[in-house]
Amino acid sequence: NAGVTQTPKFRILKIGQSMTLQCTQDMNHNYMYWYRQDPGMGLKLIYYSVGAGITDKGEVPNGYNVSRSTTEDFPLRLELAAPSQTSVYFCASSYSGSTDTQYFGPGTRLTVL
Amino acid sequence: DQQVKQNSPSLSVQEGRISILNCDYTNSMFDYFLWYKKYPAEGPTFLISISSIKDKNEDGRFTVFLNKSAKHLSLHIVPSQPGDSAVYFCAASALRANFNKFYFGSGTKLNVKP
Numbered sequence: 001n002a003g004v005t006q007t008p009k010f011r012i013l014k015i016g017q018s019m020t021l022q023c024t025q026d027m028n029h030n031y032m033y034w035y036r037q038d039p040g041m042g043l044k045l046i047y048y049s050v051g052a053g054i055t056d057k058g059e060v061p062n063g064y065n066v067s068r069s070t071t072e073d074f075p076l077r078l079e080l081a082a083p084s085q086t087s088v089y090f091c092a093s094s095y096s097g098s099t100d101t102q103y104f105g106p107g108t109r110l111t112v113l
Numbered sequence: 114d115q116q117v118k119q120n121s122p123s124l125s126v127q128e129g130r131i132s133i134l135n136c137d138y139t140n141s142m143f144d145y146f147l148w149y150k151k152y153p154a155e156g157p158t159f160l161i162s163i164s165s166i167k168d169k170n171e172d173g174r175f176t177v178f179l180n181k182s183a184k185h186l187s188l189h190i191v192p193s194q195p196g197d198s199a200v201y202f203c204a205a206s207a208l209r210a211n212f213n214k215f216y217f218g219s220g221t222k223l224n225v226k227p
Binding site for chain 1: 154155157159162217
């Protein structure tokens with residue numbers, strides 16, 4: 001059981017480039033989340049999804065887009081990378097959005113130069 | 114503006130002794146709290162939770178205490194083991210019927226010395 005997987009593990013982007021961070025879960029969870037963690041800060045919610053076809057903004061959505069075409073996949077898109085998006089990105093999933101445990105992927109470390 | 118704060122970036126404890134990790138929050142609507150543990154190059158993993166109807170929850174060596182009047186929670190690890198060395202995050206949420214947005218602290222790095 002792989003849980004939540006994320007690719008790539010590391011990436012360096014130039015300003016203005018675009019990329020997609022991939023996230024897949026095999027637990028048949030309805031809810032999926034994208035967080036970012038900046039140095040010395042807590043995790044902040046970027047976007048979340050309550051099921052296939054349904055997404056909503058979190059605390060810090062600017063500069064990102066998401067889609068949820070299947071239960072398993074929840075990719076995060078950066079269209080015009082900026083240095084402020086240098087961060088570690090975590091994807092997570094849970095069965096429900098209530099008190100169910102969120103299971104996290106190992107993270108993607110992104111640097112924008 | 115951080116609604117959940119962990120003011121100690123790091124903590125060093127001798128093996129076998131108690132580790133106490135602290136967390137403060139500002140939003141009085143928060144009624145559900147979690148602790149996560151994170152090893153390097155891995156994602157956070159759930160450790161223990163507590164709802165506001167309780168002031169203590171225990172799971173083996175881990176106990177979480179909640180002081181609602183002080184808006185403070187703490188995680189006690191007794192006895193501490195070298196394998197407990199990790200970054201610990203607290204998180205808080207105001208429970209809703211369909212979705213809880215969690216607010217995370219910045220983490221405390223615990224080092225348990227053999």
